[in-house]
Amino acid sequence: MASVRRNPEISEVDPQGLDDSQREAMFFIADISGYTKFIFSNEKEISHSQMVIRELITTLLEKIVEPLQIIRIEGDAIFFFVFKDDPKTPWDALSEQITLKLELFFKVFAHKMAELNLHKVCHCTACINIENLKLKVVVHSGPAAFYRVNDYQELTGTSPIVIHRLLKNSLNSDEYLMFTEPAYNDLTLSDKKVEEGVESYDDIGDINTFVYYPDPPEPYVHLSNSKPPAIFLETLRAEVSKEYAQVATNPELGFHFHTGRRLTELLGYKDEWLEDLPERVIESFAGTGNPFDPGELNPGENVVDAGCGAGLDCLISSRMVGEGGQVIGVDMTDEMVEKATINSATMKSENVSIREGVLEELPVEDEWADVVISNGAINLAPQKEAVFREFYRVVKPGGRVHLSDILVDRPIPDAAKRNIELWTG
Numbered sequence: 537m538a539s540v541r542r543n544p545e546i547s548e549v550d551p552q553g554l555d556d557s558q559r560e561a562m563f564f565i566a567d568i569s570g571y572t573k574f575i576f577s578n579e580k581e582i583s584h585s586q587m588v589i590r591e592l593i594t595t596l597l598e599k600i601v602e603p604l605q606i607i608r609i610e611g612d613a614i615f616f617f618v619f620k621d622d623p624k625t626p627w628d629a630l631s632e633q634i635t636l637k638l639e640l641f642f643k644v645f646a647h648k649m650a651e652l653n654l655h656k657v658c659h660c661t662a663c664i665n666i667e668n669l670k671l672k673v674v675v676h677s678g679p680a681a682f683y684r685v686n687d688y689q690e691l692t693g694t695s696p697i698v699i700h701r702l703l704k705n706s707l708n709s710d711e712y713l714m715f716t717e718p719a720y721n722d723l724t725l726s727d728k729k730v731e732e733g734v735e736s737y738d739d740i741g742d743i744n745t746f747v748y749y750p751d752p753p754e755p756y757v758h759l760s761n762s763k764p765p766a767i768f769l770e771t772l773r774a775e776v777s778k779e780y781a782q783v784a785t786n787p788e789l790g791f792h793f794h795t796g797r798r799l800t801e802l803l804g805y806k807d808e809w810l811e812d813l814p815e816r817v818i819e820s821f822a823g824t825g826n827p828f829d830p831g832e833l834n835p836g837e838n839v840v841d842a843g844c845g846a847g848l849d850c851l852i853s854s855r856m857v858g859e860g861g862q863v864i865g866v867d868m869t870d871e872m873v874e875k876a877t878i879n880s881a882t883m884k885s886e887n888v889s890i891r892e893g894v895l896e897e898l899p900v901e902d903e904w905a906d907v908v909i910s911n912g913a914i915n916l917a918p919q920k921e922a923v924f925r926e927f928y929r930v931v932k933p934g935g936r937v938h939l940s941d942i943l944v945d946r947p948i949p950d951a952a953k954r955n956i957e958l959w960t961g
């Protein structure tokens with residue numbers, strides 16, 4: 537028995553109230569295989585394998601639209617169906633669409649795989665083995681009883697059993713489209729080269745099958761403005777955070793950039809801004825410029841420090857805006873957030889609050905800030921447009937943005953953008 541996401545359309549589709557009885561449907565399972573033979577030994581590998589599967593599943597889900605209906609996600613697979621007896625969508629018209637849709641699944645899957653491979657920046661077992669992931673789709677037509685229990689559609693009958701059994705079969709391939717005979721007869725596949733076969737099961741007997749092996753995908757064309765996959769962002773952020781966790785916890789170590797008091801001198805921070813600040817507040821400073829160069833902040837202003845690190849600029853801002861103003865520092869590195877929080881507590885800066893978050897989704901309400909400052913963080917964020925959109929969202933109309941960061945006056949090649957060493961080194 538399977539739970540089906542409630543579809544408010546079903547009653548309309550079936551005005552005679554046949555909702556609780558057998559209906560003719562075509563069932564599909566799109567199954568991603570290839571990871572099962574790997575044992576992931578650490579949390580990173582487990583989380584990356586889940587993330588990769590999630591990206592691939594999401595890509596397929598986007599293509600499963602009405603009249604296709606999702607029954608549920610079953611781990612690495614999606615179980616879905618379409619009614620064959622729906623008077624609103626005559627089967628003849630639908631069958632052609634479905635054939636095209638099945639081919640589309642393989643295309644979008646291949647495209648996403650190529651994108652994931654291209655953006656691969658991690659060397660864990662899950663990431664190295666992305667290319668072993670394959671898509672198989674099994675299709676069966678038959679009756680099933682659809683009925684409702686509370687808010688859920690339920691589904692029962694032999695068809696759901698048959699289609700699940702077919703996932704375990706005698707084929708020596710991980711990438712194929714397998715139809716049972718009723719499904720094959722329902723679709724327009726005459727131009728496709730299929731292999732006929734039989735699968736035998738102890739409990740349900742022999743099932744005639746028709747197997748189609750999709751053509752190799754067309755070469756992948758990468759659009760440089762396309763959003764990088766989530767796994768790329770997560771890996772990049774993890775690597776950047778690893779580096780800045782060291783700056784927070786072991787500031788005395790040498791880095792490939794200047795830090796601490798020496799850096800404040802190089803960047804022209806005024807002595808009066810640093811007066812009475814304990815060394816602990818200054819030692820992890822890692823800015824790339826001076827965000828107070830365009831002008832000091834005014835008493836009473838609200839300030840967001842995006843990528844605040846250990847909070848030196850937050851504390852300087854806190855003094856400038858005084859009791860009537862407020863400062864929110866945002867950083868994604870736990871150790872920096874912790875250090876900035878301790879630093880503002882040490883300085884009894886009650887108008888400073890430090891929040892964990894990313895520049896691309898600032899944990900700050902709309903139009904809260906008179907000024908957004910940011911020092912050396914934007915260059916570390918790959919989705920720069922999203923960052924600037926966030927600055928625009930949180931700053932009041934007529935507000936200001938004071939940025940100091942690294943500027944490059946030439947386009948950066950895509951290959952360099954995907955080189956994690958260049959982001960952190």
Ligand SMILES: C[S@@+](CC[C@H](N)C(=O)[O-])C[C@H]1O[C@@H](n2cnc3c(N)ncnc32)[C@H](O)[C@@H]1O
Nearest residue numbers: 821822823843844845868869894895912913916
């Ligand atoms: C070069 S340090 C500068 C820190 C601080 N502004 C300063 O001047 O000391 C960059 C900081 O940005 C943070 N960071 C980098 N990318 C980020 C992102 N996408 N979202 C939030 N913080 C980020 C890092 O964790 C790090 O603390």
